[in-house]
Amino acid sequence: MREYPYVVVRFRCHVCERGGDARLAVLERKYGPGALIGGLLRIFVSGCPWDPLSPARKPQKYGMRCGAYLPDLNSGRPPDLPPSTTA
Numbered sequence: 001m002r003e004y005p006y007v008v009v010r011f012r013c014h015v016c017e018r019g020g021d022a023r024l025a026v027l028e029r030k031y032g033p034g035a036l037i038g039g040l041l042r043i044f045v046s047g048c049p050w051d052p053l054s055p056a057r058k059p060q061k062y063g064m065r066c067g068a069y070l071p072d073l074n075s076g077r078p079p080d081l082p083p084s085t086t087a
């Protein structure tokens, strides 16, 4: 998570149209600076009705599953500057 280049972490899902934005600093405070971005994505997926690992859902081999992803990771957008350098 320390390497995440953006100030705001954006979560999006292909399937359920959910989305969530969270400031990296807030996530760090909540989950600790050692939290992995993949783990945070997993937390986001767990709130999705299409969560493939949800115990409430019966296994569906070809069923819909959550398409959560991080749109910024492959966007090619230049990294945000640390807040301290923009003040």
Ligand SMILES: [Zn+2]
Residues within 6 Å of the ligand: 013, 014, 015, 016, 017, 018, 045, 048, 049, 050, 051, 065, 066, 067, 068
């Ligand atoms: Zn989803």
